[in-house]
Amino acid sequence: MTYVGQSASAAQQGTGERATVKDVAAAYVGLTKPRVIELLLLTTVPVMFYAARGVPDLGLVVATVLGGTFSAGSASVFNCVYDRDIDEQMRRTRRRALPRHIVSARAALVFGFVLAIASTVILYVWVNPLSALLSVLANAFYVFGYTMLLKRRTTQNIVWGGIAGCFPALIGWTAVTGSLSWTPVVLFLVVFFWTPPHTWALALRYREDYANVDVPMLPVVKPAHEVGKQIVVYSWVMVATSLLLWPVADTSLFYPVAASVLGAVFLVEAHRMWRRTRGTEDLSVIQPMRLFHTSNLYLSLLFVAVAIDPLLAR
Incomplete structure (x- = not known):
């Protein structure tokens, strides 16, 4: 099994081992940073309960969670692509898919855009336009504001870059109420x-x-x-x-x-x-x-x- 977006020989030079289908699937999932997504959804769904003053509509919750998962996942993928140079040098991140060359940067970018488009469509069609807009803004702020602009330039990077992670509270509320x-x-x-x-x-x-x-x-x-x-x-x-x-x-x-x-x-x-x-x-x-x-x-x-x-x- 060759590495996605690479030849078998290039893949072997990168890590010395061949990637199985399971490896590739796990690599794509890993690019979305599932633990971060879990935390973001934990600040979305409870807000929906409070906005509904009880149990919100199950279909609405599913659509919001799915759209939010894809949106947060796409932002994480773009972050992994941009930071692949430093991820390869850090102990905490060197086992990610891109440093290990299991997934190519081009394939990861395509994956990120697919997730971003899917999340926007889901939230726009099955939730509401305001929630979709907030999701796009959060994604853009994380990628352009934090990853590309702030992270490597200032000690206040996560203070202001962390704004992107605050949006799920707004999205959960607007999903139910349609307003802020x-x-x-x-x-x-x-x-x-x-x-x-x-x-x-x-x-x-x-x-x-x-x-x-x-x-x-x-x-x-x-x-x-x-x-x-x-x-x-x-x-x-x-x-x-x-x-x-x-x-x-x-x-x-x-x-x-x-x-x-x-x-x-x-x-x-x-x-x-x-x-x-x-x-x-x-x-x-x-x-x-x-x-x-x-x-x-x-x-x-x-x-x-x-x-x-x-x-x-x-």
Whole structure:
């Protein structure tokens, strides 16, 4: 079995092994970054529950999830194509499809465009034009704003580049209501302020990788203690923003209680990591992945609370 978009000999020179059909299929799936998609959908579907003040139409959920999956997947594919030079040099990414030469850049680009077109058609036809437009804007911002413009130029790359990951909250709301309001904007901002602590914790773990490829992530250009301080600041703003949903959206008491408990757990872990950075750059002491995994759990449970709240109110 030859590599997609390459000759067998070129493929063998790239990795020394032949790709099976299973390898190629897994490579295409991997290009879409499924774990990122899972997180994005987790901020879409619960918002649909809240917008519907109960259980939304199943067909609408399926169409929104499918369109959102294809849209996020296409953005990730374009990111992989553009970053294939640095992905090949980083421990965290060197096993991706393009660095391993299982899929060619041309084939990946075609795949990305197919996903982008399919997502736009699905959202436009079976959801609504506003949701389709927001999806296109999110995709474009991630590819052109973050990947091509910000990532390799500024330490604030993921602060502003992370805006693309906030759009699912808006898309989930507009899918049900056909319009925007302050409720999804608050949730948009929660994800916005969540992104730096989440990403900087991961970047701390892989800062040598980023340094080796000249990507100026904050942990590359600032000492760990300063990174920890920034994480704490963003964490406090994130938790405060999450509590704004109570008065803005007139939730039941369940949501602010859940948001307060989850926020307290997150803040404790953020402060603990900051304390561990005092006087050391040793990652085995700092343990940034503890905060990274806590951030995933926090966002997941917070949006589950968003979905549950209207069900309890009924």
